[in-house]
Amino acid sequence: MTDQNPALLAAERRAHVLTALERDGAVRVAQLMDELGVAPVTLRRDLAQMEREGLLVRVHGGAVPAAEAPAHAGDGGSRHPLLATRTGSIALLVPSLNYYWPGVVRGAEAEARRIGMDVVLRGASYELQDERPVLDRLVHSDNVRGLVVAPNTDTPHAQDVVQWMAETGLPSVLVEREAVLLPDGAPVESVTTDHALGAVLAARHLAALGHRRVALIISRNSPTSRKITAGWEAACAELGLTPSDHFESVLPPRTSPDFSAVVDATLDSALVNSVTAIVVHSDPEAMAFVDLALNRGISVPGDLSVIAYDDEVAELFTPALTAVSPPRASVGQAAVDLIARRLDDPGRPVHRVVLSPRLNVRGSTAPPRGA
Numbered sequence: 001m002t003d004q005n006p007a008l009l010a011a012e013r014r015a016h017v018l019t020a021l022e023r024d025g026a027v028r029v030a031q032l033m034d035e036l037g038v039a040p041v042t043l044r045r046d047l048a049q050m051e052r053e054g055l056l057v058r059v060h061g062g063a064v065p066a067a068e069a070p071a072h073a074g075d076g077g078s079r080h081p082l083l084a085t086r087t088g089s090i091a092l093l094v095p096s097l098n099y100y101w102p103g104v105v106r107g108a109e110a111e112a113r114r115i116g117m118d119v120v121l122r123g124a125s126y127e128l129q130d131e132r133p134v135l136d137r138l139v140h141s142d143n144v145r146g147l148v149v150a151p152n153t154d155t156p157h158a159q160d161v162v163q164w165m166a167e168t169g170l171p172s173v174l175v176e177r178e179a180v181l182l183p184d185g186a187p188v189e190s191v192t193t194d195h196a197l198g199a200v201l202a203a204r205h206l207a208a209l210g211h212r213r214v215a216l217i218i219s220r221n222s223p224t225s226r227k228i229t230a231g232w233e234a235a236c237a238e239l240g241l242t243p244s245d246h247f248e249s250v251l252p253p254r255t256s257p258d259f260s261a262v263v264d265a266t267l268d269s270a271l272v273n274s275v276t277a278i279v280v281h282s283d284p285e286a287m288a289f290v291d292l293a294l295n296r297g298i299s300v301p302g303d304l305s306v307i308a309y310d311d312e313v314a315e316l317f318t319p320a321l322t323a324v325s326p327p328r329a330s331v332g333q334a335a336v337d338l339i340a341r342r343l344d345d346p347g348r349p350v351h352r353v354v355l356s357p358r359l360n361v362r363g364s365t366a367p368p369r370g371a
Contacts, residue, residue, distance in 0.1 A: 028062035044169025058346040088143035097123040103328025111336040130157040146339035147172040171342035196231030198324040198357040203235035211277040276368040277305035301366040319363035
């Protein structure tokens with residue numbers, strides 16, 4: 001649906017909404033779409049602006065007069081009838097439908113079902129520079145009430161995407177990403193894993209086994225890998241490891257023709273530096289290192305301990321890989337929960353949820369020989 005002369009009709013839309021609020025005590029976006037013939041994104045922007053002016057309070061599916069704002073938890077008040085009905089969908093856009101993200105999606109879908117809503121899922125390539133066209137199609141889908149998005153934050157359009165999401169007037173939550181809104185730098189609602197802590201857990205486990213020469217291998221320059229690297233470097237400092245005691249390396253994509261050669265060269269560097277343990281992000285790359293080590297007669301974990309980061313399929317490998325396990329399903333669940341709570345109470349403070357990963361110790365780590 002495309003609006004005609006939205007600027008010309010803005011005053012008329014506002015008057016219509018205020019009249020309907022006075023007459024009916026509530027307005028619904030679906031009803032206003034039919035009555036005014038405008039797109040839902042336009043109505044949500046109108047309602048958001050009117051809420052900022054103190055004329056109304058947005059609730060799930062529409063708005064109520066400011067005097068009838070829903071009571072906050074613990075206030076002892078009752079909720080407006082609009083809040084009792086869970087309808088519509090939550091749009092979910094993730095950068096991949098392989099590894100990591102399916103777990104997030106499953107958690108989001110389970111929570112949406114629990115509260116009576118649906119998930120509209122789209123996958124966007126990591127190479128996509130601007131997610132706005134995909135998001136725009138999602139926003140204009142029937143009954144989309146909120147956005148859960150993992151945008152590509154390493155593109156020139158990253159901030160534009162975040163600003164665009166805010167301008168839709170829909171509740172939005174970033175997953176495994178953090179961002180602010182310009183110009184005032186207000187934080188965007190988000191759910192993230194403390195990946196820096198995940199790296200710390202891995203480093204402390206290796207140190208407890210007696211490893212003092214260690215390495216971190218990351219698979220791509222991404223928001224997650226940067227957090228892992230930051231946590232790793234902090235842990236090395238905490239454990240008193242000198243720069244000569246550890247090294248870090250970045251691998252090319254697994255689809256790159258030189259992937260195997262780079263893995264081979266990285267393993268050579270580890271051996272030259274007397275490294276006895278490595279942490280590898282993510283599972284497939286860790287498996288590649290173990291395969292290569294075994295092919296070269298290097299025992300895992302006897303000669304080389306290996307920790308995978310992601311724990312998507314690490315347990316299925318032989319030997320079963322010790323792995324840092326982010327709470328993927330809980331990330332998706334928490335994101336949908338934030339959307340639902342924002343729909344129920346648009347005035348609540350911005351929430352930034354940080355979840356902790358855990359370390360699952362299996363058969364690929366052991367004390368170094370001679371320890």
